[in-house]
Amino acid sequence: MLDTVRVPPTIHAVLASRIDRLSPEVKGVLQTAAVIGKDVEFDLLLAVADLPEPLLRQAxxxxxxxxxVYETSSYPEREYTFKHALTHEVAYGSLLHDRRRSLHARILTTLEQRYAGRLTEQVERLSHHARRAELWDRAATYFREAARKAMRRGAYRGAVACLEQALAAVEHQPQTHALLQQTVDLRFLLRHSLTVFGDVTRIHDQLRAAEAILRELDDPRRLAKLSTYMTQYFWSVSEHDKAIEVGEQAIAQAGGLGDAALWLEARLYVGSAHFSRGDYGSANRILTENADALAEVDSREARLLASISNCYLAMSLGFLGRFVEASARSDNALRIAERTEHPFQLVWASFGIATLAFLKGQMMDVAIPVLERGMRLCETTEMQDLALLVAAFLGYAYARARRIADGLRLLDWFVVHAGAQVRVMHYSHVGFIAAEGYVLAGRPEAAIQVARKSLEVAREHQERGFEAFAHHVLGEIAAKREPLEAETTANDYREAMSCAAKLGMRPLVAHCHLGLGKLSRRTDRQEQAQEHLTTAATMYREMDMQFWLEQAETEMRELA
Incomplete structure (x- = not known):
């Protein structure tokens, strides 16, 4: 922005002297052009410069x-640009404040007239000129619309900047009831953009600021929205019991208002919290009802909620070994996300597909292309929070595909950045997968550190399913140590199997039987090995987990 540029004093003086030597008419044209911007359309300059066209052309x-300046285009519209950014800055700064503000207001009005009916095309320029003209009501409106436009193309950092400017513009206006409602809506929208970056501290700040305003307003609908967004916040920081408690309040509030969209959104977050706690029965019931209800609503907002509902439902069903249903839901999530072309939803859909591929052992042929697209989307839209999740999965997938260097690069990046930047809940979602990747890449010490942290986080937040996965990977790490500590290894497998069995996590139970079968074979307990391997093979066959079935059958042949 112009007011952040620092021009060296000597250069500033030289340029200012050159501008002062211009004739009054030419200097006036230069200053007006500087207010328009670095790039200047001739027709716009003519409309605001107070000069007849012949004199303007001469200037x-x-x-x-x-x-x-120099001419950059003559068709379809004549356009000029400043040769040097410093000249533009000094020319702009040579105007008195009131004159600058007046010119910005005239430019704003002219742009509004020229682009009537299609203001969205120029909303960034409109917001800039409205702010500089100190026309705060229009500035707030245009910055909000600029934020929405940025969000549609996945430019969330730009959206955050625009919303902060909109809030600043609102503060300059009389705090009427309607304006306070607008302020709450802006904070809700800012919270939405911050969600992409996992910036839970700032999300919490926005929600608490909105709550303080709503205490003074009689506004049940916005209070219901606040409860819904607080539900998502508590789930994001792994306070799942609190998320479910507040979420049930939000569901009741939205139901009382007859707001079906908000009711479904609140249920999505409650269902997701049940999933994170390991209550897959409750998660499946809520998310199935949600996904089916949203399928009947044809709106962009409904499609966004439907994609995530299907994604979490697919993962929940997959953890139970219900892969036919899970795959259908995962395919739905991806199809809906591709229809919306929303980067955030596309990345989440890839996350769901990768979870099922991880469980079934299909990482190379199924998950890698989807995850690579997800990583590219994260990089182009600066969604680092999601990039960390994708990196853990993709690092594991590369390691399983024997692309060890590529896998380690992503796994190391995940470990370095996860502690400071990723939400705690997300660490438990993927920490055990990163640990599995390190096992495959031959880095047992890194694997055990990540697995222990994953276990610690899961226990702290009572995420029982992820606790079971962490115990299993600790067993896998221990099984590869030399000398083998058989009892320690067996205990990790048994802890994982006990927890998984209580939650109905059949794929993980089968994995534990496979691990115990291998361990028993190594320690010459042939009968136990046969029993565990047979159980694992039977379960894999029932769930059509072909990759793992082949592993179990190979072990059984070697045992025989």
Missing amino acids: LDRLQTAEV
């Missing part, structure tokens, strides 16, 4: 001769 010719 521009002189400025070109002086190498201050």
